[in-house]
Amino acid sequence: MTKTFVIDGKTIPFEDGQTIMQAASAAGVYITHLCHNPQFTPHGSCKLCTVNVNGRNCSACTFPASEGQNVTNISKELNEDREKITQMLFVEGNHFCPSCEKTGNCQLQAVAYHLNMTDNHFPHFFENREVDASHPDVMIDHNRCIFCTLCVRASEQVDGKNVFAISGRGIDKRLVVNSPSGLLKDSALDVSDCAAHICPTGAILIKRTGYSVPIGQRIYDHAHIDAVALASEGEAHDH
Amino acid sequence: MQGKSELMTYFAQQLKVDIGCTRADGLVSLQSTSCTGMCDQGPAGLVNGYALTRLTPSRIDQIVDYVNRDIPLTQWEADLFHVDDNIIKRDLLLNEKPLKGQAISATFARGLRETLAEIELSGLRGRGGAGYTTAWKWTFCSEENATQRYVVCNADEGEPGTFKDRVLLNSYAESVFEGMTIAAAIVGATHGFLYLRGEYLHLLDKLESILAARRAANLLGCNILQKGVDFDIEICLGAGAYICGEESALIESLEGKAGIPRNRPPYPVTQGYLAKPTVVNNVETYVAAANIAIHGGAWFAKLGTAKSKGTKILSISGDCTARGIYEYAFGTTVNTILADCGASDVLGVQVGGPSGVFIANDEFERKIAFEDLATGGSFIIFNNTRSILDIVHNFSHFFAxxxxxxxxxxxxxxxxxxxxVDKIVEGHGSAGDIVALEELCxxxxxxxxxxxxQTAANPVLSTLERYPEIYQAMLKKISYEPGFDLDKSLETARRMANRNDAAAHLAQVEN
Incomplete structure (x- = not known):
């Protein structure tokens, strides 16, 4: 007999070893997330996938599914708090959607829309963050980095290169590049690497491809992030 | 609390270096630090990692002279580095000075399984603050299917206001190591670590020599006391990060990685150091375990409350006449403790450090116990000359x-x-700011x-609950107040425009 647990009243089947996120995606239930991508080891840092499991808040992307769990994913409180966590990411960095090449393809922006975020709520940090445009084909705009570590994981787990890491502590945390100069041009990164294409925001962009898809025809211009995520990631979880 | 800011200013003047900077000749840098575990003999500092205690202007003059003459640390007067134990009240644990090997011999004589049963009977719970039942932790670790297991002693005593582990390691290290060895024998570990906070560098040589003597006495190493148990202990130094007191961050640090807490489950007892089952316990827990191995579980459980057996060692600092180490049976009231250490005119007590709770002076009948005031041992007393908002300000900067x-x-x-918190303390708060503060917490x-x-907001939450009027009094009586000084922000513009007339100034509030 298949093991099951419950999310918002819906019975979800799961297999041993699956996380709540994996089982939910496979069953067509979207849980907001940014640092999670089913291709890679879960990280559990953005906390947007926080769900309530038997009365306790847990990260769905790392917490194992088990028989009889009663999970709350959609509630007014959880969604309002997820909105505030998203707002935290916006004020921490410098995100100007109208002038960002990633607009319409950006998961941070799409999650914000999904959570009905209409302002930044918290005071801005206005941190001075650098842009590294040294690489011939790829650029890093640190203003838009949310420390999801997807590029770190992709470089390590798919490209086998360890080009990226996160360095520093607390609010001074920064994405760093593994090269003698600290610049992307002196690293092993190639434009064809998975790490160059995995960024959920506009922090890592491919040069000379800007606006090749016009605004209005981009991923989240016509579809909500829940539908997009379930269509692509639900399959990935099944494998 | 002991005049740090005046001393810092004096130090900077005498050294002729700005705080946070390195002097032009490169000989010296001056920085501010959080608690280094010397609260009973502060103000304290660190030089090249070594603790300096009881700093006064005259001791600072002496240090400045050494620095300016480029005298190596080894030739500085030893008294500058002298660290006292200041044990003031002893009970069950601090009264005991077992013979070397006594706890291990008692364990082998009784049997490993039987000793674990005594530890379960004692009701011993983890002394780091979380209070997990020690016998269960050891049992779960021993039941994991693994070829290698580890025993770790968490001596990363970083909670501001606590220093009892420093004293235990200085004067009761044999019991700490015996406790670890007993744990290792019971769970089946051959390798152990003492994770020592970097600020206790002064203890390192002494602890290493104790370990060496224990190896020579066959109390560590291969075939301990010819009972077929192999176990050795390695000391690892922390690098000053508070977060490494969290057990999974500590394990990451042991593995040579940055101190970042892991996702749990899996817990360390199933996947800890190098993904092997690992027991992590506090220094005091191992001391208690060693003594329980000698005297039995009932000896320990005779003191304390129903849910909190035995005693708790407290590090008492702040506004009282006798700062130091006090051991109390669980269930002792705050009033008793305050009377013992000579505290008067008390505003409140921070129990358990910044991550604990601030209790007001109408709550002093509360008890030290897991079910009431749980604490890892920090007990900071504030008298009525202190400001609640200064305390909260300090702690919120600490966590950030x-x-x-x-x-x-x-x-x-x-x-x-x-x-x-800065906004409110600096007088720029307005009506909605308390609500925003609480929501953020x-x-x-x-x-x-x-x-x-999960505990970083405790200083704000516990004081906001008890002293809402103190926060309210800081708020401007208008509906909106900019979170900064408006007129001051125009200073650059005035300078560039070379203007300083009345029209170049803006009132904070329109009249």
Whole structure:
């Protein structure tokens, strides 16, 4: 007999070893997330996938599914708090959607829309963050980095290169590049690497491809992030 | 609390270097530090990692002279580095000075399984603060299917206001190591670590020589006391991060990685150091275990309350006449403790450090116990000359500085909390700011990845609950107040425009 647990009243089947996120995606239930991508080891840092499991808040992307769990994913409180966590990411960095090449393809922006975020709520940090445009084909705009570590994981787990890491502590945390100069041009990164294409925001962009898809025809211009995520990631979880 | 800011200013003047900078000749840098575990003999500092205690202007003059003459540390007067134990009240544990090997011999004589049963009978719970039942932790670790297991002693005593582990390691190290060895024999570990906070560097040589003597006495190493148990202990130094007191961050640090708490489950007892089952216990827990091995569980359980057996060693500091180490049976009231240490005119007590709770002076009949005031041992007394908001200001800066930055709610939240507290303390708060403050606190508390974030808002929450009027009094009586000094912000513009007439100034509030 298949093991099951419950999310918002819906019975979800799961297999041993699956996380709540994996089982939910496979069953067509979207849980907001940014640092999670089913291709890679879960990280559990953005906390947007926080769900309530038997009365306790847990990260769905790392917490194992088990028989009889009663999970709350959609509630007014959880969604309002997820909105505030998203707002935290916006004020921490410098995100100007109208002038960002990633607009319409950006998961941070799409999650914000999904959570009905209409302002930044918290005071801005206005941190001075650098842009590294040294690489011939790829650029890093640190203003838009949310420390999801997807590029770190992709470089390590798919490209086998360890080009990226996160360095520093607390609010001074920064994405760093593994090269003698600290610049992307002196690293092993190639434009064809998975790490160059995995960024959920506009922090890592491919040069000379800007606006090749016009605004209005981009991923989240016509579809909500829940539908997009379930269509692509639900399959990935099944494998 | 002991005049740090005046001394810092004096130090900077005498050294002729700005705080946070290195002097032009490169001989010396001066920085501010958080608690280094010397609260009973402060103000304290660190030089090249070694603790300096009881700093006064004259001792600072002496240090400045050594620095300016480039005298190596080894030739400085030893008294500058003298660290006292200051044990003031002894009970069950501190009265015991077992013979070397006594606890291990008693364990082998009784049997490993039987000794574990005594530890379960004693009701011993982890002394780091979380209070997990020690016997269960050891049992779960021993039941894991693994070829290698580890025993770790968490001596990363970083909670501001606590220093009892320093004293235990200085004067009761044999019991600490015996406790670890007993744990290792019971769970089946051959390798152990003492994770020593970097600020206790002064203890390293002494502890290493104790380990060497124990190896020579066949109390560590191969075939301990010819009973077929192999176990040795390695000391690892922390690098000053508060977060490494969290057991999974500590394990990451042991593995040579940055101190970032792991996702749990799996817990360390199933996948700890190098993904092997690992027992992590506090220094005091091992001392208690060693003594229980000698005297039995009933000896320990005769003191304490129903849910909190035995005694708790407290580090008492702040506004009292006798700062130091006090051992109390669980269930002792705060009033008793305050009377013993000579505290008067008390405003409140921070129990358990910044991550614990601030209790007001109408709550002093409360008890030290897991079910009431749980504490890892920090007990900081504030008298009525102290300001609640200064305390909260200090603690909120501490957490923002110590957040590892892994998860969004803690990384961004503790920095936002620091800003919000600053805004209110500096008099720029207005009507909605208390609500915003509380909302932010709840968010950090409910969504953070680990105990640091989950408790980082405690100083604000516990004082906001007890002293709402103090916060309210800081607010401007208008509906909106800019979070900064408007007129001051125009200073650059006035300078560039070369203007300083009345029209170049803006009132903070329109009249």
């Amino acid at each position: 500085h110590e957040s590892c930055g892994f998860c969004t709610p803690c990384r961004v939240g503790t920095s936002l909390l620091k800003k919000q 709840q968010l950090i508390k409910n969504y953070s990845h680990c105990g640091l974030g």
